[in-house]
Amino acid sequence: MRYALISDIHANLPALRAVLRDIAGRPIDVTYHLGDLVGYAPWPNETVALLAEAGVPGISGNYDSTVGTNYKHCGCKYEDPRQEEQSHLSFEWTKAHTSAEVKRHLAALPFRLDLKPLGGHATGPTVILVHGTPTLNTLYWTEDRPDSFCLKMAELAGAKPGDVIAFGHTHKPWHREVSGILFVNTGSVGRPKDGDWRAGYVILDVETTARVEIVRVEYDVEEAMRGIRASALPADFAEYLRTGGK
Ligand SMILES: [Fe+2]
Numbered sequence: 356m357r358y359a360l361i362s363d364i365h366a367n368l369p370a371l372r373a374v375l376r377d378i379a380g381r382p383i384d385v386t387y388h389l390g391d392l393v394g395y396a397p398w399p400n401e402t403v404a405l406l407a408e409a410g411v412p413g414i415s416g417n418y419d420s421t422v423g424t425n426y427k428h429c430g431c432k433y434e435d436p437r438q439e440e441q442s443h444l445s446f447e448w449t450k451a452h453t454s455a456e457v458k459r460h461l462a463a464l465p466f467r468l469d470l471k472p473l474g475g476h477a478t479g480p481t482v483i484l485v486h487g488t489p490t491l492n493t494l495y496w497t498e499d500r501p502d503s504f505c506l507k508m509a510e511l512a513g514a515k516p517g518d519v520i521a522f523g524h525t526h527k528p529w530h531r532e533v534s535g536i537l538f539v540n541t542g543s544v545g546r547p548k549d550g551d552w553r554a555g556y557v558i559l560d561v562e563t564t565a566r567v568e569i570v571r572v573e574y575d576v577e578e579a580m581r582g583i584r585a586s587a588l589p590a591d592f593a594e595y596l597r598t599g600g601k
Pocket of ligand 1: 363365391416524525526
């Protein structure tokens with residue numbers, strides 16, 4: 356079974372289109388999203404509509420659950436006061452421009468999905484999809500987290516050797532195996548933070564052992580930048596896309 360795992364699209368419609376096109380050109384069995392469909396770019400409703408049209412199921416990110424429930428903040432982490440102010444503007448803009456129907460959809464997304472690549476009738480690996488961690492969608496699971504953190508999360512998730520836990524939220528892709536469990540951060544489709552502007556996603560190939568490929572796709576970043584500048588979203592978000600968060 357070959358999965359495409361796409362996360363943190365953040366309403367960047369040009370990036371999502373390019374990634375879905377790339378996936379369509381490969382031998383992928385099924386695509387799942389790992390949440391954070393909206394926020395930071397001006398196409399929240401269109402992003403949700405395109406995923407529905409493409410038949411891509413998935414789980415709830417912190418941005419989805421907080422916009423969907425009209426919560427007071429997005430549960431995001433800020434590095435400085437300017438970022439905090441802009442993040443707040445983005446959240447308010449997104450709540451104001453996401454339709455009631457799309458909000459209901461966002462609020463109804465599941466927190467976690469378990470996949471059985473060999474079928475639920477056979478023993479074999481489980482692929483667990485969460486947005487941040489198995490306990491909270493707001494907790495950042497960065498590459499520098501120690502092995503002990505990964506194993507704690509695996510225990511909380513009920514994962515065993517041979518299983519895979521995939522997540523996003525940090526917008527920086529990485530993967531490593533600890534005690535036979537594969538941990539995969541899928542990176543971000545619409546707002547990478549690793550200095551590479553291209554849209555990112557992961558192909559997970561699960562046979563008897565799992566293999567990860569991190570994919571980067573060029574897209575029309577100028578179109579996304581124009582869309583941001585034409586909206587009331589902070590113009591800095593456009594530059595952020597061009598530099599990959601640097
Ligand atoms: Fe995100």
